[in-house]
Amino acid sequence: MAEVHEGICGAHQEGEKMKWTLSRKGYYCPSMIKDCIEFAKSCEECQKHGPIQRLPANELHSIVKPWSFRGWEIDIIGQIHPPSSKNHRYIIITIYYFTKWVEAIPLKEVYQKEILDFIEDHIIVWFGVPQTITMDQGTVFTGRKVMQYAQSRGIKLVT
Structure with missing residues (x-):
């Protein structure tokens, strides 16, 4: 797979084209299309130099808080391929x-403990206890530990 993708005759093809090339050379496995797509997605050169994915522009809606220490938003980006060093x-x-x-930090895994440590170390210690924290409905944000922590600190969680 690596030879077809980035070898001497490879042109850093995307997953579908890679699968077609492998099939023409006589290779097959039941999960070949999935494997080729994942391999191409994890190629660092393809991520750096590949086409930029463009989405239609949407109107931005700013969230304005009239007083300081009122609100924060928190989210998780990932899973990132390939992982960092x-x-x-x-x-x-x-x-x-x-x-x-x-404020942002890298994480190896995402657990409620990491969320709570991040809120404590990067928000509360530096800026004080916020009135609200807006988050999506991911299980790591809506778990029992996070809810209890927010309640004990008087933080309103907004989803």
């Missing part, structure tokens, strides 16, 4: 609505 596969990111300040 230290095996980090996720990024936890938070945005402070009032100033648009961003």
